[in-house]
Amino acid sequence: MSIVVKIEEKLYQNRYIVDESRPHIRIRSEAECKTCTSQACTVCCPAACYSKNEAGTVTLVTDGCLECGTCRVICQDKENIQWDYPRGGYGISYKFG
């Protein structure tokens, strides 16, 4: 039996202080994503921030980001992810860690 996972339900438990309209991670070039055969960011991101879209590129929504850095590490050959920490006080705020 395959288990269905709803990542939204997991992220819903977390505390975030969202920096409205100031995403701390950006995809540099959509065209570059189109040339990427694996689009591994859509699999590896533990918060499912990256998803494949109909245009064949990748959509990024950083609201659920856990600030781990995995996407930057996997995309380092293409250097297509501009990765920064959120401004001080914003982003994920772990209650337990």
Added chain:
Amino acid sequence: MVEKFDAIVIGAGPSGNAAAYTLAKQGLSVLQLERGEYPGAKNVQGGIMYAAELEKIIPDFRDDCPTERHIIEQRIWLLGDDNYIGTNYRSDAFNTETPNRYTIIRANIDKWFSEKIREAGGLQICETTVTELIHDAAGKVIGVRTDREGGEIHADVVIMADGVNALLAKRSGYQKELAPENVALAVKEILFIDPELIQQRFGLKGDEGVVIEIMGKVTKGMVGTAFLYTNKESLTIGIGCLISDFKQGSVPPYKMLEDLKNHPVIKPLIEGAEMKEYAAHMIPEGGYKAVPQLFGDGWMVVGDAAHFNNAAHREGSNLAMASGRMAAETVAELKKAGKPFSAANLAAYKARLDDSFVMKDLKKYLNLPGIMHENKQFFGAYPDTLTAAAHNWFTVDSVDKRTKEKEIMKSFVKKRSVLGLVGDAIKLVRAVR
């Protein structure tokens, strides 16, 4: 005028806290900067805390440190599809006044440690992200720039304790990007549950705790491990694999965690618990060969940012605290002697590390990360074969024992060939001796 301190510590995790506390205790003016809402807000650990290194920094930490359970039993399990084979070590001798290992909830520890730093006279500012190091014309680090208005602060020395991503060292050209095979991604959940159920399910009384380290089919052939730890009123469960493996695979990390929680061996242990937080973090796994440059003119790097993690023994926070303490002791000695924080003088930090368990242990296992990465059979073929062998051996039917022995031996040879088995044994011995 730009404010100036003897030292700036970036980050309020175990390494940064150890450094800031040690510096403050020695009477230096120290500023600690943390980007989280409060100390611990950005930090993630399994977590097990080893007492020895904290004891060196705060000898009476047990008086008020908010630990969870002291560990009296360690289990190591190899999970098959619907089974496990494993070893347990439990001893009443671990019930002492001064236990060696505790389970912890990381945010609680970080808040407690920060309070100690403030009591010792250290200044701590949260909600402040350091964006870059400031260098003078000769390339010496003389301070940091933050995302606050007018956020430039100067110091004689800057200690980077900013965690595994180590963005500041990368931006200054002191480190390269992490190789995907040198870093793991781990995800975990905290599950709250009636403490009586924890005691019943794990056979515990009072604050006794059990930790289970897990390998096997749950990592789906990837190089990785999982864990289940008992806290006072909660359980933490997590799983992590090398990012190079996640990258090639098709299983998202949260799916892997969910499958672990639903494994027939694990499920009864966590049944009825309520999930309160889901976390993810990278873990430096490259070992000795991945340790970067540790110091330069006016700067040092400690903890995860320096790749100090002993993956083979699942030790990290103790290496972090040890490196933070040693960096601070080096700074305090130079300050006392009136010497500048030049690269030549800060080399004493590296010498201290080399002479300690931090570098000695990393060096002992220097080939292990590579061997694990290149030999996936340890994570795929072996868990299957071993659990099948155990199943065969413990099933009492009418087959005689010698025939069973032959069947088991055949199953191993079939999977790996005789030469393969011998080779694997040699590789493992070489990697850990």
